[in-house]
Amino acid sequence: xxxxxxxxxxxCKVFTGEKDLDREVELGCGCDLMSDVLxxxxxxxxxLTGLINPQVIRTVEIAEIFAVCFVRxxxxxxxxxxxxxxxxxxxxxxxxxMFEACGRLYYVGMMGGYEVSx
Amino acid sequence: xxxADELKTATSLTSAKDITRVQELVYEMKVEQxxxxxxxxxxxSLPMSELRALLRDKRISGVPVVKEDxxxxxxxxxxxxxxxxxxxxxxxxxxxxxxxVNTLFDNDSLVxxxxxxxxxxYGRFPVISRNSxxxxxxxxxxxxxxxxxxxxxxxYHAEEIHRYRASHIFEDIIADKTTLIxxxxxxxxxxxRAGETSSGLKKTLRRMGISPQIxxxxxIATYEAEMNIVVFTEGGxxxxxxxxxEIRVEAVDDGPGIADIQKAMQPGYSTxxxxxxxxxxxxxMGLTNIQKCSDEMHLVSRLGEGTKLxxxxxxxxxxxxAAAHHN
Numbered sequence: 001x002x003x004x005x006x007x008x009x010x011x012c013k014v015f016t017g018e019k020d021l022d023r024e025v026e027l028g029c030g031c032d033l034m035s036d037v038l039x040x041x042x043x044x045x046x047x048l049t050g051l052i053n054p055q056v057i058r059t060v061e062i063a064e065i066f067a068v069c070f071v072r073x074x075x076x077x078x079x080x081x082x083x084x085x086x087x088x089x090x091x092x093x094x095x096x097x098m099f100e101a102c103g104r105l106y107y108v109g110m111m112g113g114y115e116v117s118x
Numbered sequence: 119x120x121x122a123d124e125l126k127t128a129t130s131l132t133s134a135k136d137i138t139r140v141q142e143l144v145y146e147m148k149v150e151q152x153x154x155x156x157x158x159x160x161x162x163s164l165p166m167s168e169l170r171a172l173l174r175d176k177r178i179s180g181v182p183v184v185k186e187d188x189x190x191x192x193x194x195x196x197x198x199x200x201x202x203x204x205x206x207x208x209x210x211x212x213x214x215x216x217x218x219v220n221t222l223f224d225n226d227s228l229v230x231x232x233x234x235x236x237x238x239x240y241g242r243f244p245v246i247s248r249n250s251x252x253x254x255x256x257x258x259x260x261x262x263x264x265x266x267x268x269x270x271x272x273x274y275h276a277e278e279i280h281r282y283r284a285s286h287i288f289e290d291i292i293a294d295k296t297t298l299i300x301x302x303x304x305x306x307x308x309x310x311r312a313g314e315t316s317s318g319l320k321k322t323l324r325r326m327g328i329s330p331q332i333x334x335x336x337x338i339a340t341y342e343a344e345m346n347i348v349v350f351t352e353g354g355x356x357x358x359x360x361x362x363x364e365i366r367v368e369a370v371d372d373g374p375g376i377a378d379i380q381k382a383m384q385p386g387y388s389t390x391x392x393x394x395x396x397x398x399x400x401x402x403m404g405l406t407n408i409q410k411c412s413d414e415m416h417l418v419s420r421l422g423e424g425t426k427l428x429x430x431x432x433x434x435x436x437x438x439x440a441a442a443h444h445n
Contacts, residue, residue: 022227024145034398038338039407051398058313059398062320062341064334 001025001110003067003090006046009104010094012069015081017090025067028110030102034059041065042113048101052076057083066090071098143266149231150224152265153245153255159184160193162212166201169193169211182244183215187252189244191215223248224255228262235259287326288362298360304344304369306353309397315356316341319367326360332431336365339411339429342404343369349394350374351425362433364413369427376419383409383417 004021007014014021027045031037034055037047043064049056052074060068068084069092070076076084076091084091094101106112159182160172172181173195180194193215201214222231222243234243245255288296300322302315320337324330340356347354347369354371376382382389383405390400409415412429419425 019225022145022230032398033401033403035342035401035403035407037398038342039403039410043334049398053309053397055309055312055397055399058317058341062313062316062337 001105001108003046003092006067006069006105007092009108010069010092010096010101012092012094013075015076015091015093016084017067017088020066020088020090023066023090025110027113027116028102028105029113030071030098032098037065038063040113042116045113046105048098048105050074050098052080054080054083056080057087057089060089061087068092069094069101071096071101143269144228144232147228147265147269148224149222149226149228149245149257150255151269152228152261153224153257154261155255157182157244157253157256159253160211161185162190162210162215164211165208166198166211166214167208169198173198179241182219182253182256183211184253187250189219189221189246189253191217192219192244219244221246222257228265231257231262235262296361300358300360302356302358304347304354304356304371306351307348309348312345312348313341315344319356319358323360323365328365328433332365332433335411335431336367339408339431340367340369342407343367343427343429345399346404346427347371349390349399354424364433365431367429367431369425371424373422373424375421375423375425376417377421379417379419 001024002021003017003023003025006012006025007021025044025046027042028048029037029041029045030048031041032049032051034051037049037059041047041063045065046067046069047056047060047065048069048071050071052070056068057080060066066088067090071094073093073095075093081091096104158172158176158178160169162183162185164172169181173179180192180196182189183191183193190212193211197214197216220234220238220240220243222234222245224245224247231243234240242256242258244253245257246252247254287298300319302318304315305311316337319340320333323333323336336358340358344356347356351371352373354369357368357370359366359368381387384402385406386402388400388402390402394400405415405417408427408429411431413432414430416428417425418427
């Protein structure tokens, strides 16, 4: 699924990566615990999270994730935005809560890492 | 064109895991990277009688009609034949051109371009700048194939250079046993810098040409070890030792030490305070993650003294193979 489609489905605001909206995300992962993200996320996933701090960017950098969508209307600070820019990470924000945001993407066919690894 | 079929196959993703380099590239690369920039154009006022000579001299079958850089239409050899057949008096190309023209944008991905070639069956598309609306180029299927081949060649060379470096680091050093040591200081509770060690080590290993799967495992385990030092201790040091056989990472801190190692190793067990959890850590998965990513893990801790965590990731000869490849 293209990032641009994710933006439409979740009605996202875009903070970084406007040029890369044609990139494809294969899988979705909804998670607030960064250790769980490190343990379970597959490269090429989009991370949906309610957590908003610089560690989110560090974590996705290490886990090779290039797209993050903050849920519940949380918007990244300038510091977070700049960190994401430096690392070519796409930052989005949706007003939807975590459950609905994940549900919408799952409903249109985006899979999770667990299903793929089975 | 046979290659166009191959391109089509390349762009129809069969499974998420099966992505070839070409498939990656058609998503990554933009029309502007492969299109021809020098476009032959004509002014709307050009007489039809002069069109034939232009098409013949330039060996093209059609030409964009442009006024002040804005595309007004396309006039082709077909329009010229129809004009001759109808026996009309001479007129300007603007009266005979096709005004409805399918175009691509400069920042469209190549996968979109391939879809359009496939859907409409045209030989070429004028390319319009999404910002200025002006005509900036023209693209054919041949341009796409040439662009992809060129990019793959460049990537191939880059990969070769990587391997060259990786192999020579160890080959050029004359010794019975060679170990590269990278040391990093980790500061207590400094969340602005937390993650810099693993990020730095990751970049270093990448420059050495170590395989991405190995790097990912080292980076994740190191990040967890680094966060543990930042969150729980008074600061410490992370040392990575790289040999052709393995990467050995040691994370040492000055305390306070782990009271119950067995408990600490249980997934989900954590002594983290709320402020740590608020940062997304302290879920009790750190040591479990490190164990999962490494081939060996050793943890020694003394209350009041400190903790030494060591994990090893075998290189399974990937490194040596890369070196042998060049001999």
